[in-house]
Amino acid sequence: MHVIERQSQFQARFLKKQSAIKDAGSGCGALNINSIDEFATNLSLTKVLSEIFEVTHQVIGDAKFGELAKDFITHHLAVGKAIQWFGAHFPKFLAQTQDGFTLNWLIELAELEWALHYSLAAQNASSWNLEELQVKTPQDCQDMVLYVHSSVTLLSCKWNAPQLWESMRSTANITAIQPVRKAQKILVWRDLNLSSQWRCIPLIEYELIKAVARNHNFVDSFKQVKRKSKIKMDNWNQWAVDCLVSWSKAGLLVKNISVN
Numbered sequence: 001m002h003v004i005e006r007q008s009q010f011q012a013r014f015l016k017k018q019s020a021i022k023d024a025g026s027g028c029g030a031l032n033i034n035s036i037d038e039f040a041t042n043l044s045l046t047k048v049l050s051e052i053f054e055v056t057h058q059v060i061g062d063a064k065f066g067e068l069a070k071d072f073i074t075h076h077l078a079v080g081k082a083i084q085w086f087g088a089h090f091p092k093f094l095a096q097t098q099d100g101f102t103l104n105w106l107i108e109l110a111e112l113e114w115a116l117h118y119s120l121a122a123q124n125a126s127s128w129n130l131e132e133l134q135v136k137t138p139q140d141c142q143d144m145v146l147y148v149h150s151s152v153t154l155l156s157c158k159w160n161a162p163q164l165w166e167s168m169r170s171t172a173n174i175t176a177i178q179p180v181r182k183a184q185k186i187l188v189w190r191d192l193n194l195s196s197q198w199r200c201i202p203l204i205e206y207e208l209i210k211a212v213a214r215n216h217n218f219v220d221s222f223k224q225v226k227r228k229s230k231i232k233m234d235n236w237n238q239w240a241v242d243c244l245v246s247w248s249k250a251g252l253l254v255k256n257i258s259v260n
Contacts, residue, residue, distance in 0.1 A: 042122040045073045045086065052087045052117045055168045058109045068097070084121040087114060105159035105177050112162055115153035115188040116196040122151035125254035127192065133248055147254045148213040151190035154206060156183045162198060204231055208243060209252075218244065 046069040050057045057065045072093050076086075091110040125147070159179050167175035185206035188198045201209075204225065211221035220241045233239060247253050 004246040013072055014093050053110055053113045055165050056113055058168060103163050108157045108159050110167055111155055112165055119188055119190040119196045127251045128248050128253040128255060130245060130248045133244055146212055146218050147216055148253050149189060149252050152252060153188040155186040157186055158183050162186055189252055204229055209225035
């Protein structure tokens, strides 16, 4: 599921490590951007937040979003911090507002939008591909070190905020916000085509990804999750293999955490 086109184009410039942004809307031309303090003198940080949290902005409305953005910028303008990370604390800021406006589903919506933005700005690393994993012996797998790609974010949503976000990309059939019976486990990542993706995943897969991210060893992580799980499954080993296959195809697994 691709990010809104305008947001993706904006964020892709950071991924490619370009040093300039052309603001076609204001006609200000190319801007040299190295840090927030330089950027703030050339382009409204409110617009930056609006680009990142586009659907959140749509839901809140221009006036209210402008007020919240102004307050956020006042308290979170970190001199010298890279511009692509500006907005990281905006969902938490929404959660802390005391004006009675902020709702839990709105926070979840903002968290999803930040995760999508973050996935594009996260560092690169050398990914495992399926062909490499297929030639591994059982003993190789016992000792194989795996890292979860730095673009990955795991979310737990008690509302159908991801579905609302997806529906608001189009003009038809806007999803009504409502709580869900069981919390949705959401995986957000940047795929091998350098596009932001998200999907709902089962709780057991959610726990396995967390364990691999913590332990960096698939076999140990699998054993840990299997031992703690209350799920009855006929073929645990096949399920584990299927996870490795789907993760490698999606670019979720990397060999190290160094930048290319």
